[in-house]
Amino acid sequence: MQFSIDFGSPLGTYTVDIPNTTQQDYDTIEAYFIPKINAPKVKSRDAIADAFLFAWSLCPNENPSDLWHHVLYRIYLRNKQGTNPEQSWVRTSGEAFELALSQKYNPLLSNHGLKLTPLFSKKDKKETLERMGISHLVGSSKIDIAIEKQGESRGLLPNGYGIIGGIHAKVSLAERVSDDIPASRIMMQYGFLSLLSTLDVKSFPPPRGDLINRGEFGSPDNSSDKRRYIEEHGDFSACFSYNTRTVPSPQITSSGKQIYVVFSNITPDPFVQFLA
């Protein structure tokens, strides 16, 4: 469908195309999402995570990053009440992405003895890093999701789960991804997986930009710093992008590490294949 976005005066309205979503899909997503946005008992991160998984199920061939950025983000801005919608989005959408990843993958990973746990509190993050034995080496909160495995000996809990690594989750990268690198290198050095999962959201709004959500990785022959973090420096064990415009890495990179792109909501996807 074609889709109008109002940027107010003097910019006016601009059109975006979401080719694998119908007007009816869009209306169905709005009807699902809007009532949750201001519901007093619903945390915004839950509303966004639920709406994302709902939208992606409804439109399994749509670019998930576009559903997030053009559909959910803009519905949220128009409807969030009683607080600054942009800053509320900042605060809640990051954690929503952690929730969405965990909710999506846990049913697919459980028969491999694997489990993702979003770490929202400083305490949870710190306890996880302590179980990994690297709490003293990294800033107190540089891990977003724990990757646990049944029977793993490191950080083993009475419930039978140990820790095999962590995920750094980011909706968009900007300069902020460099924040995660020191902790990531230590995690890898200590034998843990350190994954970067990202929606790789980035479009340029009018009047300069064309609103196409191309992300920030550039292409292998015109590499950005962010791509080099993976392909050359090997700063993460692997990177998973949910923006279908992200250009994946070639199978051979100088670091051996790759950017994988999740092209559809069908399993096994590259993330499940990598872990299982």
Add this chain to the structure above:
Amino acid sequence: MQFSIDFGSPLGTYTVDIPNTTQQDYDTIEAYFIPKINAPKVKSRDAIADAFLFAWSLCPNENPSDLWHHVLYRIYLRNKQGTNPEQSWVRTSGEAFELALSQKYNPLLSNHGLKLTPLFSKKDKKETLERMGISHLVGSSKIDIAIEKQGESRGLLPNGYGIIGGIHAKVSLAERVSDDIPASRIMMQYGFLSLLSTLDVKSFPPPRGDLINRGEFGSPDNSSDKRRYIEEHGDFSACFSYNTRTVPSPQITSSGKQIYVVFSNITPDPFVQFLA
């Protein structure tokens, strides 16, 4: 003076006190700043830097961080046209702080053979890190202001200036300061000064907060992570805060590194004393 800030419906207006600024001072600052904000030939970073130095000269006993956060920031939001004022502030105010520091201190440092140069472009940053011989070790752009000295041999240019270190400039810290630490440690390890200069801006707006701009360092007996970066880990050679509510470090810290607070626009201030 007392000072009203309108947070719109349903929050209403709230009062802030800027005790060492009169209504006439405030009006004079507005008259100076507002025409520059939308002037087509004036870069916003120049407008903000100029207005800050103007305001601080006019009110040398006011908390500079409050002049920045309560006076300039809020005038900018109310008056910036043709673009998103909040995001424009993000983009331009950070560089304005670099400019303001350089413009303020260069006249005071020149007779010591010292010079500050703001590094705005990726190219300038990279060239500076190359002169320091650490370009291959740190992310391409982790330095905001170069500190040069006449006759210094490292990175010596034909103009007679070599490099003795760099400044990481931040209006506010948030989690973003941890970004600067890996590069800072390398700079120090290679014998360079690595300073953190900050306005330490942080207030909590209504309805939760009281708008008092307390910053983010806590106090030595109730230390925040950010304070520990300096006093315990010694991640910067020194930190200079322009928020008079920032609690300075004791003279003895476990790392030997300190947070200094610049209490008035009178020299020599702690920054000049440290460098000269």
Add this chain to the structure above:
DNA sequence: CCGACCGGTCG
């Protein structure tokens, strides 16, 4: 063109 800038939010 494409990077880094910062602050209200809310758990």
Add this chain to the structure above:
DNA sequence: ACGACCGGTCG
């Protein structure tokens, strides 16, 4: 309570 979340901007 105090921390980390993200995106329009504009050089």
